[in-house]
Amino acid sequence: MGLVTRKKLFSIMALCAMVGLLLLPIVMSLPSPAAGEEAPAADAAKKDGDKVEKGRDVYYKTEGIVVGAPAPKTTDGPKDYPRYNFESRVLLWFANQQHLYYGSFVLAVPIFCMVIEFMGVVTKDKALAKRYDQLAYDFIKISLTAYSLTAILGGILIFTFLTLYPAFFGYLSSIFRPVMHIYALMFVAESGTLYIYYYGWDKMKEGFLKWIHLSMSVILNVIGTLLMFLANSWIGFMMSPAGVDEQGRFLGNIWHVLHTALWNPLNVHRILGNMAFGGGVVAAYAAYKFLAAKTDEDRAHYDWMGYIAMALGVAFLIPLPFAGYWLMREVYAYRQQMGITLMGGLLAWLFIIQATMIGILFLSTNYYLWQAMGRMRGAEKYQRYIKYLVFLLACGFLVFITPHTMVMTPAELKAMGGQQHPVLGNYGVMSAKNGGINVIITTTVLSFVWYMRGNKVSTVSWAKFGNIFMGVFFACAYVNIIWLAIYGYYIPANVRVGLSVPQVATTLSCLFFMFALNSVMMKGAKQMGPIEWGKISARSQYALIMLATAFTWMMGLMGYIRSSVRLFWHVNEIMRDNSPWAYTHTVGFAANMISFNVLFFWISILFVFWLGSLTAKKVPVEAKAGVPGSAPQPAGSH
Amino acid sequence: MGQSIVYGIISLIICVAYFTLVDHFLMDMQGLDYWYLFRK
Numbered sequence: 001m002g003l004v005t006r007k008k009l010f011s012i013m014a015l016c017a018m019v020g021l022l023l024l025p026i027v028m029s030l031p032s033p034a035a036g037e038e039a040p041a042a043d044a045a046k047k048d049g050d051k052v053e054k055g056r057d058v059y060y061k062t063e064g065i066v067v068g069a070p071a072p073k074t075t076d077g078p079k080d081y082p083r084y085n086f087e088s089r090v091l092l093w094f095a096n097q098q099h100l101y102y103g104s105f106v107l108a109v110p111i112f113c114m115v116i117e118f119m120g121v122v123t124k125d126k127a128l129a130k131r132y133d134q135l136a137y138d139f140i141k142i143s144l145t146a147y148s149l150t151a152i153l154g155g156i157l158i159f160t161f162l163t164l165y166p167a168f169f170g171y172l173s174s175i176f177r178p179v180m181h182i183y184a185l186m187f188v189a190e191s192g193t194l195y196i197y198y199y200g201w202d203k204m205k206e207g208f209l210k211w212i213h214l215s216m217s218v219i220l221n222v223i224g225t226l227l228m229f230l231a232n233s234w235i236g237f238m239m240s241p242a243g244v245d246e247q248g249r250f251l252g253n254i255w256h257v258l259h260t261a262l263w264n265p266l267n268v269h270r271i272l273g274n275m276a277f278g279g280g281v282v283a284a285y286a287a288y289k290f291l292a293a294k295t296d297e298d299r300a301h302y303d304w305m306g307y308i309a310m311a312l313g314v315a316f317l318i319p320l321p322f323a324g325y326w327l328m329r330e331v332y333a334y335r336q337q338m339g340i341t342l343m344g345g346l347l348a349w350l351f352i353i354q355a356t357m358i359g360i361l362f363l364s365t366n367y368y369l370w371q372a373m374g375r376m377r378g379a380e381k382y383q384r385y386i387k388y389l390v391f392l393l394a395c396g397f398l399v400f401i402t403p404h405t406m407v408m409t410p411a412e413l414k415a416m417g418g419q420q421h422p423v424l425g426n427y428g429v430m431s432a433k434n435g436g437i438n439v440i441i442t443t444t445v446l447s448f449v450w451y452m453r454g455n456k457v458s459t460v461s462w463a464k465f466g467n468i469f470m471g472v473f474f475a476c477a478y479v480n481i482i483w484l485a486i487y488g489y490y491i492p493a494n495v496r497v498g499l500s501v502p503q504v505a506t507t508l509s510c511l512f513f514m515f516a517l518n519s520v521m522m523k524g525a526k527q528m529g530p531i532e533w534g535k536i537s538a539r540s541q542y543a544l545i546m547l548a549t550a551f552t553w554m555m556g557l558m559g560y561i562r563s564s565v566r567l568f569w570h571v572n573e574i575m576r577d578n579s580p581w582a583y584t585h586t587v588g589f590a591a592n593m594i595s596f597n598v599l600f601f602w603i604s605i606l607f608v609f610w611l612g613s614l615t616a617k618k619v620p621v622e623a624k625a626g627v628p629g630s631a632p633q634p635a636g637s638h
Numbered sequence: 639m640g641q642s643i644v645y646g647i648i649s650l651i652i653c654v655a656y657f658t659l660v661d662h663f664l665m666d667m668q669g670l671d672y673w674y675l676f677r678k
Contacts, residue, residue: 465645472649480657491674498670502661509660 011204011212018193018219055245058574060256068174068250071575072167080167081579088164089581090593095157097556097597098604101277102150103231104270104555105605107224108278109143110194112136112312114217121210133205135305139282140198145608147194151187165579168570175243175250175257176234183230186223193220228274229267236263239566240334241574248574261334265327272320273558277551279313284548285609287541290534299534306544307372313547314365318444318511321358321437322504331565335572342565344404349587350561352403355433357554359397362440364547366393369447371540378528379454392443392478399436404428426489434500435485438507442477445510449518456525466521470514480506552601556594564590 053066074080081088113136120132161169173180197216204213236258237243243257244250250257286306293299332339343351370386373379405419405428406412413419426432449470458466484503488496566572568582576582585593665672 464642465649468642468645469649469652472646473653476650476653476657480661484661487675495665495670495674498665498668501668502664502672505660505664506657509656 008208008212011200011209014196014200015212015215015219018189018196018216055247055249055251057242057251057253057256058244058246059240059242059261062251062253062256064245064251064253066245066249067252068244068248069171071171071244071248071571074167074576074578076578076580081165083164087581088579092157092160092164093560093593094597094600095153095160097559098601099150099153099157100559101552101555101597101601102146102153103228104274104277105281106143106147106150107228108274109139109146109282110197110217110224111221111275112278112282112309113140113143114214114221115312116308117214117217121214131304135308137201138305140201142282142285142609142612144194144198145611146605147191149604149608151191165570168575168577171248171571171575172234172237175237178254179230179233179258183227186227186230190220190223190227193223225271228270229263230258232266232270233258233260233263235562236260236266238569238571239331239338239562241571244574246574248571262327262330265323265330269320269323269327272316272323273555275316276313276320277555279309279311279316280544280548280551281605282309283313283544285309287544288609290541291538296534301533303375303533303536306541310365310368310544310547313551314444314448317361317365317551318441319508321441322508325434325500325504338565338572341567342561346567346584347561347564349403350557350590352401353587353591354554354557354561355401357550357557358437359400359440360550361547361554362444363393363397364543364550366444366447368540368543368547369451371537371543373451373454374537375532375535376455376529377532378456379450382450382454385450389443389447392439396436396439396443399427399432400440402427402432431485431488431496431499434488434503435481438481438503439478441507442474442481442510445507445514446474449514452515452518453522453525455528455531456522457528458521458525460521460523463521466517470517473514474510477506477510549598549602552598553594556597557590560590560594 054063055066056063072080084091116132116136116139120129120136123129123132193216197213197220200213200216204210237260240261241248242260243253243255283306286302286309290299290302290306293302328339328343331342341347366389370383370389373382402424404425406416406421408416408419416422419425420428427436460466481503484499484506488499564584566577567584568577569575570577662672671677
């Protein structure tokens with residue numbers, strides 16, 4: 001058997017093994033969700049002649065046979081809440097947050113790798129294909145070291161749960177017992193697939209084998225995504241329990257426990273958030289390497305890497321506010337009071353901070369894109385219009401961060417004539433805020449379109465009409481968004497709430513239609529000059545670092561908000577938190593804790609990057625000669 | 639110049655029609671009346 005045939009055979013076998021690994025946990029779990037677990041329980045009960053006890057699902061309202069124990073009624077003491085001389089919740093918060101940061105990173109980066117590797121495979125330009133392939137390899141190399149750390153942090157998290165919250169964790173694992181086993185098996189599958197994918201890179205770099213390798217990345221990401229969905233089901237259950245009766249007794253249908261009211265919105269929100277976060281971290285890594293680079297070649301490479309990571313991250317950042325909006329809508333639909341606590345009550349000020357962070361993310365992205373136009377000849381024509389974009393962004397941002405009410409002294413309250421400012425108070429409602437964020441996102445889309453056509457002049461016969469149409473479309477989109485925001489003030493709340501959907505559709509229309517129109521117009525376009533990778537201001541790289549830091553901070557903040565909304569419940573309305581820490585922290589304490597988590601993450605990830613650089617130094621000089629970025633070339637994505 | 643104006647008007651008609659349809663149908667899909675204020 002020839003060497004190539006043997007390689008093909010082995011690679012197909014490896015792929016089949018991965019598919020097997022992916023399906024194994026599902027196959028193993030089939031009897032449980034299919035039959036539920038009530039069947040054996042019921043049989044046993046019948047045999048014993050016992051009365052079968054039934055319960056009503058708190059969410060689905062269906063009847064089921066009780067197969068689990070009720071949620072424990074905990075008391076403050078060493079039995080249910082053993083502790084060190086420190087707030088246990090803070091320790092858990094730290095362990096959880098770090099695990100989440102790393103988990104998000106290692107789930108997002110392989111998706112980037114898949115996309116970039118695919119771009120490399122389908123690109124006809126061989127030099128560019130090689131650059132994409134090397135970039136994907138660089139990405140997966142970074143995530144590999146982080147992967148071990150994620151597993152270690154996961155272990156620390158479980159030990160923290162077991163030692164500090166044994167009663168709660170015992171209850172949760174009694175409900176999720178089959179899911180936790182599947183999770184563990186999926187983790188084994190993820191590890192196996194990741195290592196085969198990484199170590200098989202060089203052996204499967206061409207032709208048919210490359211496609212097999214690419215298929216492996218698809219399987220790797222399917223496993224990773226399923227892992228995340230399973231983990232999300234736990235937090236979904238804690239926020240909006242289902243599949244149990246009012247005492248918290250499991251009713252035998254594991255699908256009900258998984259498929260809670262908030263599971264799907266959480267899944268969508270988290271996958272987008274992870275991708276944006278992963279893009280931000282890789283972009284910050286590239287920015288750091290750019291700033292530290294000694295040669296033009298390195299600067300060109302890391303500039304390009306930073307751009308690709310940023311573009312991928314922002315591609316997922318743009319729909320993220322909409323996913324967040326859907327999640328909040330579902331929260332309101334599930335428990336109105338929960339929604340009010342989040343956005344209009346106890347946690348509302350944290351949402352103002354969140355709005356500020358979102359604004360900073362989009363401002364940083366736009367700033368980077370404007371700076372990036374400086375590395376292409378021909379983009380100067382857009383420079384004079386940037387001030388108008390700044391104006392739009394600033395207006396949208398200011399509306400978006402305006403609070404509904406202020407914390408005031410009685411004298412200030414009297415001077416202002418009430419809780420709300422007579423003018424600014426109008427901007428503190430959702431109608432205005434939806435308008436604000438959609439203006440910000442549409443402006444970001446416009447900046448992207450300008451960037452994509454920066455050094456090009458369309459040569460299609462209908463270019464003039466295309467340009468005018470594009471301008472009018474954006475102008476009408478702005479008018480429609482602002483009109484809907486204003487219209488919302490004049491109609492009742494139950495009608496107003498629906499206006500967000502056409503507002504979002506308007507923004508997404510700009511994103512999809514204008515990107516598509518621009519791509520068609522720029523096909524075969526005349527180039528004014530090449531993109532001079534590496535010739536970008538250092539400020540732009542700080543914008544990338546800002547983007548990543550802001551995202552890390554915002555992720556920590558949103559995680560805290562989501563968790564805090566349960567107030568004094570471990571599992572909402574089912575299992576009460578009777579520890580001494582069942583209260584909501586002050587905004588200041590929470591902000592400090594989030595900042596500490598962010599700082600710890602960035603210091604530890606720098607260590608991971610440093611470890612990665614140690615391997616890079618071992619690469620022989622001749623092997624580095626082909627490293628992409630040696631010659632600045634326009635990437636195919638523009 | 640004249641051609642640009644014609645292009646501008648055509649674009650405006652298409653865009654206004656498109657966004658009006660988006661507003662109307664997306665509200666309708668939610669069982670809500672986009673023209674609520676004007677009907678009252």
